[in-house]
Amino acid sequence: MSLSPTPNLKVNSQQAEAPVPLPNEPAHRIRDDAEAIEIAQRLASEFAREAARRDREGILPLKELDAFSQSGLWAMAIPKNLGGAGVSWVTVAKVIAIISAADSALGQLPQNHLAGVAHLIADGTEAQKHELLSEVLAGLRWGNAFSEKNSRTVADFQTRFKQDGDEVVINGEKFYATGALLAHRIHAVALDEQDRAHLIVLDRSSPGITIINNWSSFGQRTTASGTVLLHNVRAPLSRVIPVFQAFERPTAAGPISQIIQAAVDVGIARGTIEDTLHFIRERSRPWIDSGQDRASDDHFTLAAVGDLKIRLHAAEALLWRAGQAIDLALQQPDESTVAEATVATAEAKVLTTEIAILAGNKLFELAGTRSTLQEFNLDRHWRNARTHTLHDPVRWKYYHVGNYYLNGTPPPRHAWS
Structure with missing residues (x-):
């Protein structure tokens, strides 16, 4: 299905754009967590092929986005009793990470959709859920009009x-x-x-x-x-x-928004590290002092790669742990479970931010000067990591996590916590 008669719509066109057509046919219905992961892996292999070119030439991923939402993954977190697959938030995080490793822009695009739908499920009326969730299950995408750039703080809305x-x-x-x-x-x-x-x-x-x-x-x-x-x-x-209302009582709204952001960063780190390994194996030269015939045998490179992988796996472990905490907070929402989910997600956000940025830096250090050539467009990994990790500064995550463990103070309730 074609989303638009202009499939090569460019980034930063500085003009108002016409609406996209509604889907021609209903989206696929995800059955369970395993199918969600399998579909994400298949889509990721397709999305990765032209990701560098889309970034380089500023081409919006219209065809890919259509395949993504029609796959059913944008409705995967809708509970079973409301017609969805009711996958765990561990699975949601894994899906977003898988897609983001292939193309982090595509991984970010459903973030506000998933968070908005979660708000609908938590605070919408039964009539709203019936009408709007049926649309989401059919493949309709939500895009956000949330933040404002001219206000005093991110929560100071003028609209x-x-x-x-x-x-x-x-x-x-x-x-x-x-x-x-x-x-x-x-x-x-x-x-x-x-x-x-x-x-x-x-x-x-x-x-x-x-x-x-x-x-x-x-x-x-x-x-x-x-x-x-x-x-x-x-x-x-x-x-x-x-x-x-979601922030007047204990709910998982905040950590739900945050875990998707952290999953994008894990995906960025994964994709960056994989491209680093591929470049070292295929194109990098060993340093003259190493005494090695291949760059992949350089002792310092091996140690640095080991460090990257360990940090990545630690970030992933905290991310899956945060998903489990969110699942519990959704099942048993109270001050304790929501605070634990918020703190667990904040901890994951810290490590996912650090590994995404570190991986972008290490790519060039380990792969060498050749890796900076425009033909490879590997700088997109660092650019994407540096840009996306600015969402919800981790310096405040450290503070809230420490305040929770030392003084028993729950983190604040808002979408950035």
Whole structure:
């Protein structure tokens, strides 16, 4: 199925873009965790083939994104009683890591979709769940209009909505709107007259929505994380979800958002390390003082690779542990389980950030000067790691983790914790 009549849509086109068509046929229904992993592995092998070219030439992954959402993986976390596979959050993290190792932009694109759907499941009405989850199960993608770049802090939203009869009217400007350009639905965060945050699920084609493809970062270039303008956009009251409630009580909303981010970083690290090993084996020369015939036999290179792999495996172990803690917090939500899930996810976020950045640095150190040539585009790994790990600074993770273990203080409740 073709997503768009312009399959080579370029990054940073600085223009408003038309909505993408709805899927021509329903998405596949994932059965269980094992099938989710198998499908992710198959897709990753396909996505990896042109990942470097897409990054180099600024081509948005339209065909790949369509295959991704039609595979059923974007609905994998919907509980069984609501029609989904109900896979564990360990499996969700593994799927995102697998895809991100192939193409970290594609791995990031479902992040806000998965987090938004989790909010719907936690705080939506039964009627909202029935309507909107059936769309997600059919293959419709959500793109976010969450963050704003001109506010005092990330949680200081300027976008607002007012009720007008049985509708609401939304006005505001969003940025970092990952996936909105390529989505079928846009979930926008807006404040009511009491300054409470709500999630409003909008049709991508609603009058008043303008999406500008102006994401100009040096990393994660093909995530379509540009601007969303909302001018007197109308939506039925039935599309308004009171997400502020998720942070007024103990819920797994925060760690769910964070574990997906950490999984992207693990994937970046994996892909970087694999490209490092391949380059050393196939192209690098041994250093003159090593006395070796092959770069792959250099003692210092071997030790450095061992260090990278150990750190990667440690990060993965903490990531899977965080997924288990989130699963428990979803089953038994209380102050204790949610705090433990939040802390476990923060610990994983620290190590996944560190290994993603370290791997990007070590690639060039170990592979040598030749690895910096533009023809290989290996710098995309460092660029992607450096850009994506800026999401939710780990310096605050250390603080909250320490405060929890030393003083028993639970981490704060918000989407960045």
